[in-house]
Structure formats: structure tokens, C-alpha cells
Amino acid sequence: MTGTFHHRQEWLRREAEVQLRDRLLPSWQKRVLHRFAAERDNGLFPLLNQFAPHTPRKRPDLVLVGRMGVLVVLLRETEPDWEDSRAAFVWTAELLAGASIGSGLLSESVLRSVVVHPVEHTGRKGRSADHLAITGDEIDRLLKHGERILTSDEALSLAKHLDSRTFDLVPIMWNSEPVPRQRGSVPEVLQEPVPPAARRPFRDWRYFLDDAQLGAVRRSYSGPAQISGPAGTGKTTLALHRLAYLARRGAGKLLYTAPLPWIPERVAWRFEEMAPELSGQVEFRSLHAWARDFLVGRGRSADVDEQEVRRAFDAVWTRDDVLHRLRNSREYWKDEVDRVIKGRGISSFDAYRTLSRKGRGGQLPRDFRPHAWRFYCDYERELSERGVLDDNDVLKRALVELERRPLPRQYAGVVVDEAQELTVIGLRLAHAISGDGPDQLLLVGDGQQQVLTGGWRLSEAGISLRGRGEVLRHDYRNRDAVLQRAGQVVAINRFDEEPALPLSAALPVRVGGQVVEWHGEDQESALLSALLAREADSSAAVITETDAAAEHWLGVLRRSGVAARPLSGWDGRGTGDVLVGTSSHAKGSEFRSVFLPAEPADGSRADHETHQRRRLAAMTRARDLLWLAHLH
Numbered sequence: 275m276t277g278t279f280h281h282r283q284e285w286l287r288r289e290a291e292v293q294l295r296d297r298l299l300p301s302w303q304k305r306v307l308h309r310f311a312a313e314r315d316n317g318l319f320p321l322l323n324q325f326a327p328h329t330p331r332k333r334p335d336l337v338l339v340g341r342m343g344v345l346v347v348l349l350r351e352t353e354p355d356w357e358d359s360r361a362a363f364v365w366t367a368e369l370l371a372g373a374s375i376g377s378g379l380l381s382e383s384v385l386r387s388v389v390v391h392p393v394e395h396t397g398r399k400g401r402s403a404d405h406l407a408i409t410g411d412e413i414d415r416l417l418k419h420g421e422r423i424l425t426s427d428e429a430l431s432l433a434k435h436l437d438s439r440t441f442d443l444v445p446i447m448w449n450s451e452p453v454p455r456q457r458g459s460v461p462e463v464l465q466e467p468v469p470p471a472a473r474r475p476f477r478d479w480r481y482f483l484d485d486a487q488l489g490a491v492r493r494s495y496s497g498p499a500q501i502s503g504p505a506g507t508g509k510t511t512l513a514l515h516r517l518a519y520l521a522r523r524g525a526g527k528l529l530y531t532a533p534l535p536w537i538p539e540r541v542a543w544r545f546e547e548m549a550p551e552l553s554g555q556v557e558f559r560s561l562h563a564w565a566r567d568f569l570v571g572r573g574r575s576a577d578v579d580e581q582e583v584r585r586a587f588d589a590v591w592t593r594d595d596v597l598h599r600l601r602n603s604r605e606y607w608k609d610e611v612d613r614v615i616k617g618r619g620i621s622s623f624d625a626y627r628t629l630s631r632k633g634r635g636g637q638l639p640r641d642f643r644p645h646a647w648r649f650y651c652d653y654e655r656e657l658s659e660r661g662v663l664d665d666n667d668v669l670k671r672a673l674v675e676l677e678r679r680p681l682p683r684q685y686a687g688v689v690v691d692e693a694q695e696l697t698v699i700g701l702r703l704a705h706a707i708s709g710d711g712p713d714q715l716l717l718v719g720d721g722q723q724q725v726l727t728g729g730w731r732l733s734e735a736g737i738s739l740r741g742r743g744e745v746l747r748h749d750y751r752n753r754d755a756v757l758q759r760a761g762q763v764v765a766i767n768r769f770d771e772e773p774a775l776p777l778s779a780a781l782p783v784r785v786g787g788q789v790v791e792w793h794g795e796d797q798e799s800a801l802l803s804a805l806l807a808r809e810a811d812s813s814a815a816v817i818t819e820t821d822a823a824a825e826h827w828l829g830v831l832r833r834s835g836v837a838a839r840p841l842s843g844w845d846g847r848g849t850g851d852v853l854v855g856t857s858s859h860a861k862g863s864e865f866r867s868v869f870l871p872a873e874p875a876d877g878s879r880a881d882h883e884t885h886q887r888r889r890l891a892a893m894t895r896a897r898d899l900l901w902l903a904h905l906h
């Protein structure tokens with residue numbers, strides 16, 4: 275820091291003293307304000323509540339707009355009520371709602387609540403769910419550390435926005451005219467290198483949203499609502515912002531859930547990155563884990579012995595000689611039992627006989643249903659003789675238990691991500707957990723990416739959307755070339771979306787990208803050399819359709835000395851390893867490069883429709899490079 279700069283700060287501080295001389299503020303508060311005012315050349319713009327120190331309840335004493343974002347400040351001798359600090363936050367957030375700077379609309383994550391106490395304060399300090407508490411001598415910590423989210427010009431334009439929206443806040447030491455820069459010296463922070471966020475082609479998802487996303491975050495829905503849109507359009511991002519929005523309005527506990535067990539953990543980590551102070555207010559749990567914990571809490575058994583369930587199914591499959599002949603695919607008939615019969619809560623042959631099986635592929639003789647039903651009944655008998663429950667049983671039990679005795683305290687809101695993968699029973703359970711009230715259930719999904727068997731309507735689960743929801747269309751993940759290629763995959767949407775927007779209609783935000791279509795015989799060496807040729811330390815995944823292929827490729831990479839690990843069990847945090855797994859294990863993730871080896875179409879492969887959707891889901895995990903193998 276230069277001497278001239280120190281001198282200038284001192285001059286600003288004295289100017290502030292003069293400006294605030296006649297305000298009847300306690301001297302410690304004045305000292306705090308002088309300190310903030312001295313940072314004007316560093317792009318800090320304070321706005322003081324005109325009634326301070328008699329600021330009305332639920333309003334901030336001071337709002338600071340700077341490169342670190344917006345600080346909602348309470349100047350207090352004692353710890354404020356959490357309702358007060360939260361209400362001050364919400365009041366400021368509402369004033370800023372929809373403020374647009376650069377390429378995005380501001381999200382509430384740029385705001386932080388801070389309580390500044392006098393230096394002698396001996397009470398609680400540090401971070402809590404509602405604010406950061408510091409004393410007057412710790413202000414440097416607040417100003418010098420942490421991420422730089424805004425440029426000085428953006429901070430000024432936000433400060434002006436606040437100034438124009440309310441008479442309650444008055445600028446100190448700056449006004450709506452451009453702030454004159456001092457000649458001759460360059461403040462320290464302006465010499466810092468450009469932060470990575472500003473070098474990106476678009477802004478950080480934590481702080482900037484597009485108008486459709488922001489609209490849905492803030493909208494009030496009178497009942498269950500749906501967020502849909504093609505891959506990469508920021509559906510999960512929106513869901514996280516909405517959870518934070520609801521959490522900040524203090525309505526109670528919130529639940530983020532998804533049918534695929536690995537998704538909540540990966541997404542919880544993103545939420546933690548965006549709003550660490552709120553993480554205690556949102557539960558991140560898969561629907562199965564929720565059902566299991568709920569049943570155990572009610573003293574009921576809920577364990578699924580997956581090995582034993584597999585053995586029960588295999589015992590029936592080995593004895594069977596009819597279904598084998600109709601379609602020799604264990605996965606197909608397992609889906610028929612799990613997803614079509616049990617998953618839809620079908621409990622009589624009559625109901626099954628007339629059931630619509632849209633999307634299950636044709637080519638079965640007309641009279642296959644009695645055989646499939648017998649198979650299902652045999653499987654149920656096997657389970658009960660072995661005394662085991664499968665996943666559907668657990669969801670069903672939880673549903674029955676909830677209907678018998680509802681939750682003592684309802685969630686304020688439930689978000690179900692990857693909703694297209696739910697069975698009807700799963701949907702009913704999610705609905706029973708959330709209830710039907712305003713803002714209580716938000717379904718997030720994209721039918722084109724459904725990797726599990728589907729084909730039912732929300733009305734089967736008693737859910738009515740009545741047009742409540744949003745369709746997102748800007749793809750923030752896939753570069754243009756990747757998006758164009760993935761958009762060519764014919765993937766039929768069987769999920770109940772109104773209207774359903776296909777990937778081919780998504781609008782790319784990021785230009786460029788590369789798609790390599792490799793044709794040949796030796797795909798192992800081709801994939802390895804493509805993998806090794808990528809930029810060092812860039813994230814990469816090899817995505818397969820089947821578990822067997824994933825295991826095969828994991829072995830190939832490891833034998834060749836490539837650090838690789840399975841996608842299953844990965845929590846979504848950055849890793850230098852190449853991740854390997856199926857398209858369903860790849861859900862909830864994205865990589866700079868994605869490699870899709872060719873797989874022989876054998877009996878273990880899903881029906882064509884599902885295969886196509888899995889391919890689309892896998893391709894759209896790629897941000898910059900998509901490598902596709904075609905065997906001769």
C-alpha cells in the first residue's frame with residue numbers, strides 16, 4: 275500500500291467525520307462508519323438508515339455495497355433477535371430483487387448479514403445461521419478477505435439502485451454522480467489479479483441468474499409446481515436458490531430429495547458452496563433414505579438387503595421359462611416388476627391387465643401379461659419367504675405409515691430433483707411428505723434424460739400442477755458443439771411435462787466445444803490416447819450404459835496407469851481422477867470431457883427408448899469435449 279493511499283484514506287475518514295458530525299449516533303457507531311467511508315476508493319459504497327440510531331425494527335442500520343457483495347449491517351450493543359436480522363436481510367433483498375448487472379440478474383447470495391458490535395463487546399461472535407457477528411476492530415477482516423464478486427462499477431450501480439428504491443437509506447460520502455477517482459495512486463485492491471469468476475464467459479451461478487430462473491425462485495405457487503427444461507439449463511441451480519430463498523424467509527425446515535441415492539450428497543455440496551450459513555436448514559436426503567429413517571423412527575423395520583433381494587429375483591428368473599422366451603433380458607423383466615407393477619402400486623391382475631405400458635417397447639405377444647403377473651407373484655412370495663423388503667416395499671410402507679400418522683411438523687417446502695426417475699409410489703410418497711399447500715412441493719426434472727423406466731402421469735399420484743411451473747431453455751453447461759450433437763439423439767420424453775422442451779430447442783450460452791466421432795476397431799487405445807491428450811487436471815469421465823461396461827473400463831484405465839475411480843460413491847467434489855460409471859451414476863455431475871465407448875447390444879441392454887435417453891443424459895454431462903466411439 276502506498277503512503278499516498280494511506281493519506282487519501284485518512285482524508286476520506288476526516289471528510290466522513292465532518293459529514294456525520296451532526297448525526298446523533300453513538301461515537302462507536304460513528305467510528306465504524308468513518309472506517310467504511312474511508313474505503314470509498316476501494317469501491318465500497320455505504321448507505322445509512324436515515325433513522326439510525328433509531329432504526330425501525332426489521333431494517334438494517336447500514337447497507338454496504340462493495341466488491342465483496344452487499345452487506346446488510348446491524349450496529350448493535352447486544353445480540354439482535356434472529357427475526358430482526360433475518361427481516362433486515364429480506365427487506366434489503368426485496369429492494370435488490372431483479373437488479374441487473376452485466377450478464378445476469380442478481381441473486382440473494384450476494385447478500386450477507388453482519389452485526390457489528392462495539393469493540394468492548396464480550397458476547398457471542400462469529401458466524402451463525404443468520405449473521406456474522408464482529409466487533410468494530412474486526413472490520414478489516416470483513417473488507418479485505420473473502421471472494422470478490424462484483425467490480426467497483428457494478429457495486430456503484432447496485433448502490434445507486436438501492437438509493438433510487440428507498441428513502442430509508444442515504445448514501446454516505448458518495449452520491450448518484452460518478453465517484454471521482456483520485457489521480458496518481460492506485461489502491462491496493464485494484465492491483466489484484468482479475469478474479470477467475472470475472473474471466474469466465476458468464477457469471478457465477480451462485481450470484482447471477484437469468485430472468486426465468488430468478489422469476490421461479492421468487493414466485494409463489496399456490497400448490498405443487500414443476501421446473502422443467504433440457505439438460506444443463508440450470509434446473510438444479512434454480513432449485514438450490516429457491517431453497518435458500520425459502521430458508522431465508524424462515525418458514526421452517528426444508529427438504530431436498532431425489533430418487534437416485536447419490537444425487538442429494540452431490541447437490542448438498544453445491545448448496546454449501548452457495549449458502550453455507552443456511553445448510554442446517556435444508557435436509558439433503560434421497561427418498562429411500564428418508565423413508566428408511568422415517569420408518570425406523572416409528573419403530574418399523576425398513577432395511578433392504580440388496581443381495582438377498584437380488585437372490586430372490588434370480589431364483590424366480592432361473593425357474594422361469596416363459597418370460598425368457600418372450601424377451602431374454604433380466605433387466606427388462608426386473609423393470610416390469612419394480613417400475614411398472616410394484617412401482618405403480620398395482621395390486622391386482624385386473625389393474626395390470628388394462629394398464630398403459632407406454633414406452634415399454636413393443637414386440638411382446640398380446641397374452642404376455644398373465645405370465646408377467648405370475649412372475650411378479652412368485653417374486654413377492656420369494657421375498658416374503660426370505661423375510662426381506664425391496665426398495666418399493668420401503669417406500670410403500672412409509673407412505674402407509676404417513677397416511678396413518680402424518681408428520682408432527684410439516685416441511686415448509688420439498689424439492690424433488692430428477693423427478694422423472696420416480697415411480698408412482700415414490701411420487702405419492704413425496705407428495706405425502708410435502709402436502710399440497712402453497713410452495714410445498716416443487717418437482718424438478720427432464721423427461722428426455724430419464725434413465726429408468728417411466729411412462730406414467732402425475733395425476734396417477736394425485737398431483738395436479740394446473741400450469742404451475744417454469745420451463746428453462748438456456749443451456750449453461752454444454753458448449754454449442756456438444757449441445758448440437760446431443761440434440762440429435764432421438765430421446766422420447768415420457769415424463770409428464772407441460773410443455774416439454776427438447777434438448778434440440780435449448781439455447782446455448784457457451785460457444786465452441788468439440789465433438790470427436792471416432793470410428794475403428796481398437797477403441798481401448800483410441801480412448802486412452804484421447805483421454806491422455808486432454809488438458810492436464812481437467813475433469814473427465816468415461817460413461818457407459820451398463821455396470822459391466824463400467825467395470826471393464828475402470829480396469830482398462832487402471833491397468834494403463836490412469837488414476838480412475840467409480841462414479842458410484844463419488845460425492846461430486848473436485849478430483850483429479852477420471853470417473854467411470856453408468857449414465858445413471860453420472861446424473862447430478864458434469865465434466866469438461868466426456869468419453870462414451872461403444873457397447874455391444876446384448877440382452878443386458880435396456881429397451882431402445884431407454885437406451886436413447888441414457889445416451890442423451892450421458893452426452894450432456896460434457897461441458898467442452900464429447901468423445902464418441904463407433905465400432906466397425
Ligand SMILES: Nc1ncnc2c1ncn2[C@@H]1O[C@H](COP(=O)(O)OP(=O)(O)OP(=O)(O)O)[C@@H](O)[C@H]1O
Nearest residue numbers: 477479482483484505506507508509510511750751
Ligand atoms: N444462471 C446461471 N449462470 C451461470 N451458470 C449457470 C446458471 N445456471 C446454471 N448454471 C451452471 O450450468 C450448469 C448446469 O446447471 P444445473 O446442473 O443446475 O442444470 P440442470 O438443468 O439441473 O442439468 P441436468 O438436467 O443436466 O442435470 C452448472 O454448471 C451450473 O453451475
